Amino acid sequence: MTITSDTPVAIIGAGPAGLVLAHLLKAIGIDSVVLERRDRGYVEQRVRAGVLEHPSVELLRDLGLADRLEREGLSHRGIELAFEGRRHRIDFLDLVGHSITVYGQQEIVKDLIAARLAAGDPIVFEVDDVTIDGIDSDFPTVGYTHDGERHELRCRIVAGCDGFHGISRDRIGEGPSGNTVFDRDYPFAWLGILAEAAPTIDELIYSSHERGFALYSMRSPTITRLYLQVPADERIEDWSDDRIWSELEIRLPTGDGFSFNTGPIHERGITTMRSFVSIPMRRGSLAIAGDAAHIVPPTGAKGMNLAIADVAVLAEIIDDVITDGKDERLDDYTDECLRRVWRCQHFSWWMTSMLHRFDDDPFRRQLQLSELRLVTSSTPAATNLAENYVGVALGPSLRSPATQAGDGRSLAGARSLASEGKVDR
Ligand SMILES: Cc1cc2nc3c(=O)[nH]c(=O)nc-3n(C[C@H](O)[C@H](O)[C@H](O)COP(=O)(O)OP(=O)(O)OC[C@H]3O[C@@H](n4cnc5c(N)ncnc54)[C@H](O)[C@@H]3O)c2cc1C
Numbered sequence: 001m002t003i004t005s006d007t008p009v010a011i012i013g014a015g016p017a018g019l020v021l022a023h024l025l026k027a028i029g030i031d032s033v034v035l036e037r038r039d040r041g042y043v044e045q046r047v048r049a050g051v052l053e054h055p056s057v058e059l060l061r062d063l064g065l066a067d068r069l070e071r072e073g074l075s076h077r078g079i080e081l082a083f084e085g086r087r088h089r090i091d092f093l094d095l096v097g098h099s100i101t102v103y104g105q106q107e108i109v110k111d112l113i114a115a116r117l118a119a120g121d122p123i124v125f126e127v128d129d130v131t132i133d134g135i136d137s138d139f140p141t142v143g144y145t146h147d148g149e150r151h152e153l154r155c156r157i158v159a160g161c162d163g164f165h166g167i168s169r170d171r172i173g174e175g176p177s178g179n180t181v182f183d184r185d186y187p188f189a190w191l192g193i194l195a196e197a198a199p200t201i202d203e204l205i206y207s208s209h210e211r212g213f214a215l216y217s218m219r220s221p222t223i224t225r226l227y228l229q230v231p232a233d234e235r236i237e238d239w240s241d242d243r244i245w246s247e248l249e250i251r252l253p254t255g256d257g258f259s260f261n262t263g264p265i266h267e268r269g270i271t272t273m274r275s276f277v278s279i280p281m282r283r284g285s286l287a288i289a290g291d292a293a294h295i296v297p298p299t300g301a302k303g304m305n306l307a308i309a310d311v312a313v314l315a316e317i318i319d320d321v322i323t324d325g326k327d328e329r330l331d332d333y334t335d336e337c338l339r340r341v342w343r344c345q346h347f348s349w350w351m352t353s354m355l356h357r358f359d360d361d362p363f364r365r366q367l368q369l370s371e372l373r374l375v376t377s378s379t380p381a382a383t384n385l386a387e388n389y390v391g392v393a394l395g396p397s398l399r400s401p402a403t404q405a406g407d408g409r410s411l412a413g414a415r416s417l418a419s420e421g422k423v424d425r
Pocket of ligand 1: 289
């Protein structure tokens with residue numbers, strides 16, 4: 001027997017995209033059900049991104065979900081770029097008037113889950129065999145199995161927030177016009193560790209070294225997060241703790257007065273690097289958001305922020321559809337998201353290209369060094385990096401927060417200013 005229920009919006013996936021969407025909808029009075037195939041503990045412990053752009057922080061603050069983030073998150077006013085053994089600072093606050101916040105993705109996920117469950121709103125963990133039917137109608141259904149029983153959710157909109165390996169993107173591709181994929185693989189990956197070692201500096205160091213890229217970052221006053229560029233087919237078993245620490249010692253700018261603490265490694269993994277965009281992001285009543293639709297290499301720290309940006313657009317469109325009956329707004333979803341998606345794709349590709357070792361081609365290396373020297377010596381070049389890194393305002397406008405008029409600092413502010421015509425659309 002199938003248990004049937006109704007909800008305006010079925011959300012597949014309890015990652016940043018699905019959870020932020022559920023909260024945005026709740027804030028405008030629209031109910032939803034979130035379905036997640038993993039258990040709560042798993043999604044709350046999954047270590048991934050950690051840099052929140054300024055507009056993402058503002059959005060979480062507007063939703064009343066930033067209390068712990070503001071207490072425990074680390075506000076960074078810039079980053080350092082290291083090459084040829086020296087560090088060079090890019091000061092975001094000076095250049096564009098905004099900073100970024102370092103706060104683990106798993107901490108955001110914990111906060112969003114706790115707030116939703118405390119409000120009595122549903123997240124169904126450990127669902128299996130999720131199916132989506134009736135996409136081309138106004139009455140789609142989402143089927144799933146939970147605790148051995150089959151369920152069917154009847155809804156108006158299905159939000160596929162199920163990450164890169166989810167089921168939703170393929171359902172869009174089954175439509176009459178299929179989907180178009182743009183992608184690029186990189187010949188390297190990131191070996192990432194979380195170590196119990198107090199950070200020795202307040203900001204991230206992106207280091208471009210002849211042996212490969214390294215990133216010094218942190219998650220809290222006691223935990224460092226470190227990355228090393230490794231070949232794409234590298235095996236984590238081949239990296240002992242000693243090998244990791246000594247390679248970091250070589251690649252980080254320790255000759256420039258910088259030193260770092262070592263400590264027990266709690267978490268380690270290898271993340272492949274990819275640029276990927278699949279369009280359209282919507283077919284009929286199904287819209288996809290976040291990693292389900294696009295992937296960026298992590299060098300620009302954009303993945304989680306893009307997921308949040310997509311659902312900010314989607315929530316507004318769902319509001320138009322469900323509250324005002326403006327179904328045609330769904331047609332705008334892909335294009336409204338893609339302008340930001342491609343800006344972030346370019347920035348992530350550019351940062352990756354500038355900082356990593358690709359091959360032994362000395363010509364390419366000299367071009368990289370020339371670009372690094374430019375970015376660290378020219379104010380316009382540094383400003384370009386800074387405004388992309390802190391994040392352009394959410395919504396259709398691509399103007400950076402720093403160049404916006406008035407108080408258009410928050411998601412609500414930026415979007416309402418855009419709709420009032422006070423900033424360029
Ligand atoms: C291994 C890894 C490491 C990363 N590291 C970094 C990093 O260091 N820095 C950085 O900036 N970015 C990083 N990223 C990118 C960033 O974490 C993602 O961009 C972000 O998680 C996107 O959020 P999302 O909600 O779109 O997708 P996800 O976080 O992937 O969430 C999707 C959710 O959907 C669930 N799901 C999938 N299929 C189904 C189904 N059929 N039914 C129900 N639920 C389903 C999944 O279990 C998951 O909880 C990393 C990503 C990965 C995958």
